[in-house]
Amino acid sequence: MDFLQELAWRNMLHQQTPGIKEELEKGMVTGYIGFDPTAPSLTIGNFVQLQLLKLFQLSGHQPIVLMGGATGRVGDPSGKDAERQLKSYEEIEHNLQFQAKQARKFLDFENGPNKALLLNNYDFYREMNVLDFLRNVGKTLTVNYMSSKESVKKRIETGISFTEFSYQLLQAYDFQCLYQQYNCRIQMGGSDQWGNITSGTEFIRKNLDAKAYAVTTPLLTKADGTKFGKSESGNIWLDPELTSPYDFYQFWIRASDADMKSFIRYFTLKSKEEIEALETDFADQPNKLKEALAEELTTRVHSAEALEAAKNVSNLLFRKVNKDTLLSLDASSLETVAREIKSFEVDRSLIEQGVNIGDLMTEHTNMLASKGEVRRAIKGNALSVNKDKIASHEDRVNQEALLHGRFIMIENGKKNKYIVVVN
């Protein structure tokens, strides 16, 4: 596999520095991508970067995952129109541990001369004091050069702290350290990182009198212009506690047709031939492509078992949708559904006494935020209990609604489904 060709046909090649093709053809090269631990988990946005490292490794090169223990403490101004809120050291350390664990799943850290490495850039600064920094790092670039970077220019009007302004120095020095300590020649990333990355190649050129290279991928955008990686309910995380495997699977199934063309090439490890075959069928069977994508990614990010559960639940909830099939489900199937979708536990006595539908959905669970929302949903014919539409906000739910003596399925519209579990 040729790394650059692979990126090219996947439409993942945005910018590259000259000479990189020749460098990669010489043999195994080491390259890295940095990840700042500003969130408790990686997202599918970060997954694109992991995918890039994966393809790099599959091409016979050595990937480095560089966790931003240092840079995360400072904050990258790229793509932000306002100053970031600093995270506490404890939070950053906690996030870093979690993200590092996640990243380990996607690359081969065990075998071969090109086995992946996981490093923390805090190690580069542990022994450094502020004077060392100013003399050894800060002297490399002029403020003029740094100010010409897009990430800084955009903030000149609205303001940028010295802290965030310095960020590119840290990232550039990272690259220099990796070059010296690990012979790392390439830095990759999203196209928004181009400025930071080229600061790094500049460092290596000036301080080491050596040549380093950069490759970036186009930032993934959605057909409707909204940011990739966010659903209406927020980020899509790789952590199953934050985004359940079912929700993760559903994210791909529900994706817009128009986005499929880029998604399928960005996210799967399928061969060019397989992808082209799927794309040919796409017009007739758009859902087949979405399923293929959802299946591969759910397996890779979670597991085969998680995919199985997510698919089962999806089938139960979307394929066979009438009341009879719901009633025919056995208790263990419902148990599975309750684990995968949002479920709420309530006291048995509550249901035995009979509870108002609005109270149940707001006070006793938090399916909806207010009773006004419950009324509006009922008015819009959106609410149902066990597949029976709710006609009035005065309706009550009692033990007759219990399936197998302990489950109630409540739906708000086609997509928002909840299970109430009685105990």
Added chain:
RNA sequence: GGGGGUGCGCCGGAGUUGGAGAGCCGGGCCAGACUGUAAAUCUGGUGUCUACGACUGAAUAGGUUCGAAUCCUAUCACCCCCA
């Protein structure tokens, strides 16, 4: 340090010369219909509640007034000009 301005719904805009605001337009978002769990289109909705009604609401806290988003005082945030 001095002077001026702005601040209401998730966002953008319009409007309010002390006299009716849960309140205009657009976007977003939610739901319904149609579909394929997609898009487009059409329809309804988008502060809270014990709901044909009531309550809260114009940055925050006070004040003047029969009546305040509008006037006054203080505070906060942002913007502009001068130094």
